[in-house]
Amino acid sequence: MSRRKSSNTLIIPQAQQALDQLKYEVAQELGIQIPQDGYYGYMASRDTGAIGGHITRRLVQIAEQQLTGFKR
Known part of the structure; x- marks a missing residue:
């Protein structure tokens, strides 16, 4: 069976470091x-699903704040 690249x-590409940091924080x-x-x-x-779910929630929250111009 061959492996596929994601x-x-x-x-x-510089976002990878920020996403990794977010993963560790969550x-x-x-x-x-x-x-x-x-x-x-x-x-x-x-556990991995919980991390992914919380990351998604946080990214959606950040995007909503940026779209509305609201910052906490």
């Missing part, structure tokens, strides 16, 4: 330890 490419808030080696295979799907 189709999720960033329009702004995981810390949820009390979830992210593997240091970067391999998520041993993590529970529930």
Whole structure:
């Protein structure tokens, strides 16, 4: 079976660092330890899903604030 490269490419490559930082912040808030080696295979799907869900909520919130010009 061949491996496919992710189709999720960033329009702004420098955003990767900001997204990684957001991932670690959200995981810390949820009390979830992210593997240091970067391999998520041993993590529970529930944990990775929770991190992804919270990241999505936060990104939507940031976008809404930018669209309305409102800053907290």
